[in-house]
Amino acid sequence: MNGYRTAFFDVDGTLTTAPSMFRFLRHYLSAVGHPPTEYISRRRELKAMNEVGCPREATNRAYFASLEGADAGEVTALAEDWFREELRAGGFFHEHGVAALRRHQQDGTRIVFVSGSFPAVLDPIAEHLGADEVWCTEPEIAWSRYTGNLHRPPMLSAAKAETVRAVAAAHGTTPEHCIAYGDHISDLPMLRTTGTAVVVGGDKVLRTHARIHGWSLLPAAPVPPALDLPLWHTGRTGSLAAVTNEVKEVESV
Template sequence: MRRTRIAFFDVDGTLTTDTTLFRFLRYYLAALGHAPHVYEQRRQRLKAMTDIGVPREETNRAYFENFKGSSAPTVTRLAREWFAAELRQGGFLNDHALAALRRHQANGDPVVLVSGSFPACLEPIAAHLGADETWCTPPEITRGHYTGRLIRPPMIGEAKAEAVLMVASAYRTTPSHCTAYGDHISDVPMLSLTGSATVVGGDKDLRDLARSRSWQLLPGAPGTPACPGPPTAAPRTESPGRPQHN
């Protein structure tokens, strides 16, 4: 009997040419009528955390403070509009990784997205790609509004490896019979767990590691398109949340 071979894909920087979290945040703030500098301030705060060595899991948590108090239906609707705008503009999906995903689907392999992004951003992407499952970072939503907190730890690092173990068990297969794709050092736990792995783009250290472990390499994106904006910026009707400062 043929064992199931699951293909696990990171999303940001692997299947996409840029980060869903930040491209959507820019679109979302503009759609609510905020000036561009509001996004830049939010983005720079998170970048400063990264620059001083704050772990990626913590910067991911801090990102979701941007949606504190936001209407969940509004976020979902705008995320669908955002991804539709990305598709119209073109250049957002990495053709090399997308071709690999289509080959897995043609072979009958389940495709599972494993991402630090969140459902609102990932659901339209998963639907477009025809992914079988999506494992991601779950923001807490209470009474229809984001609280700015998470239900569980971000889907980053070891959390991705744990997701691979759980999915493989559910399909009654083993990680060693599966394959994974990623672009960032935080994807190494997932890449190391599967029987075969591919680094998409990635920095020199990650690609050197891939060569030392006989992982495959795919090109990264040749360039990143400008972020699409909403058709018209609506008057601001809700707060997009404010970062918390200690």
């Protein structure tokens, strides 16, 4: 692992066992008073977009459009609550990805997250793992509320590769002296930009590229444990057992 100036990490599925954006969305919707069916409905809409071939950038934009009007301070506070619950429950972090990150930190390598998620969700993760920088999708906030729009294109695909080049240049190095980790096809441009790449999990396209280019492989993240969600509008906590199967169905995007 010695010799890398910067290690670029995707987050969801690479360092975590679960998609942070959706785990948080369930927590957020429940906390502000929505029934479990609201999350299921929103997740099904995004899944349907994926199934008809919409690019991931489009589903990412749709996710943030659904946050239109949300109070930014409340989102940040609830994201911190959500992350504390993930830590309490355990099993949120992918041990192989985190072990690689820790080795790079021991070598003095700069750790940079490059993720399609957003600051409210990523900041607690970055602080916990000790990341040096976070580059991600940036929702537009006006008058302390999410507008439903983005400041710039989502941090996916080509945007990840552009970020690698920009960060490397800013720190006086080149992508060839860096390493990248990713688990999804949208990470491929980033993986192809750095001098060394590591594929996490079983994505067939990424594994084909790994064989061709001699990239390393790490195991896929295990299935995360279920979380008890805050039902603050009823003053109690529930496991939502009655909708477990529906949630599992919509999570399979």
